[in-house]
Structures are given as structure tokens and as C-alpha cells.
Amino acid sequence: MALLFMLTWAAAALWGFCSAADPFASFDWNVAYMKAAPLGVEQQVISINGKFPGPIVNVTTNWNVAVNVLNSLDEPLLITW
Numbered sequence: 039m040a041l042l043f044m045l046t047w048a049a050a051a052l053w054g055f056c057s058a059a060d061p062f063a064s065f066d067w068n069v070a071y072m073k074a075a076p077l078g079v080e081q082q083v084i085s086i087n088g089k090f091p092g093p094i095v096n097v098t099t100n101w102n103v104a105v106n107v108l109n110s111l112d113e114p115l116l117i118t119w
């Protein structure tokens with residue numbers, strides 16, 4: 039089954055300058071299929087750490103953010119920010 043997935047994230051830090059002096063935040067994400075009914079009908083969705091929708095990345099402009107992603111899907115994964 040073909041599955042289209044798009045994850046869009048507004049990252050204000052993209053526009054700023056980051057330095058090592060700014061705070062660091064790191065996350066481990068296991069990306070996998072699961073069943074959920076976001077529109078009332080159960081279907082296969084892509085989850086992060088067993089949750090759909092995925093987690094909020096609560097960081098501030100100029101933070102250094104590292105996301106360690108384990109792709110548990112049976113297809114390639116691209117996450118854009």
C-alpha cells in the first residue's frame with residue numbers, strides 16, 4: 039500500500055544563528071506504523087514513539103536540536119523541518 043506522509047515543522051531556529059553556547063535538546067524517535075482513527079475511521083498511520091500525532095518539540099530559537107531517528111517503517115523516511 040502506497041503511503042504518503044508529510045511532516046512539516048515550523049522551526050524558527052532555521053532562520054537564526056546557532057552556537058554551541060545555546061542550549062542543547064536531543065530526542066530519540068522511533069517512527070513506526072500503528073492503527074489510529076484520527077477521522078473516526080481506523081486506518082494505518084505513522085507514529086513517533088507509539089503516539090499519533092507525534093510529540094511537540096518545545097524548543098526556542100537558536101537551540102541546538104538533535105533528533106536521533108529509528109526508521110521502523112518498511113519504506114524510506116524523510117522528515118523536513
Ligand SMILES: *[C@@H]1O[C@H](CO)[C@@H](O)[C@H](O)[C@H]1NC(C)=O
Nearest residue numbers: 063093094095096097098099
Ligand atoms: C514549552 O515550554 C515552556 C517552558 O518550559 C512552557 O512554558 C510551555 O508551556 C511549553 N509548551 C508546550 C506546548 O509544551
